[in-house]
Amino acid sequence: MAKIIFRTNAGDTTVEAKNGETLLEVAERSGVSIFGGCGGAGVCGSCHVFIDQAFVDKLPVPTNEEQDLLEILPNGKVNSRLACQVKVSDILDGMVVSVP
Numbered sequence: 001m002a003k004i005i006f007r008t009n010a011g012d013t014t015v016e017a018k019n020g021e022t023l024l025e026v027a028e029r030s031g032v033s034i035f036g037g038c039g040g041a042g043v044c045g046s047c048h049v050f051i052d053q054a055f056v057d058k059l060p061v062p063t064n065e066e067q068d069l070l071e072i073l074p075n076g077k078v079n080s081r082l083a084c085q086v087k088v089s090d091i092l093d094g095m096v097v098s099v100p
């Protein structure tokens, strides 16, 4: 379990997330507005989020497929990830996920 804080224009939403859930799944069941255009298949880039800098190095590195998509996002940054490709674990407790 980990507390994930989703930051949107509407404010912060703190959610208890289970290990193994993706950030997209957590957001969808919590009413946080992240669009998963390809249903979490990792091929559309619509679930782009920015990860709290303090947690970037705690995440597994992106797969080549995710990295390829991140590199073509118009507003991509070094802390960009796809919410459908990041799985929750205890080590992510307190992580802020900003929705562009």
Ligand code: FES
Binding pocket: 024, 035, 036, 037, 038, 039, 040, 041, 042, 043, 044, 045, 046, 047, 048, 082, 083, 084, 085
């Ligand atoms: S939902 Fe399409 S890449 Fe994440």
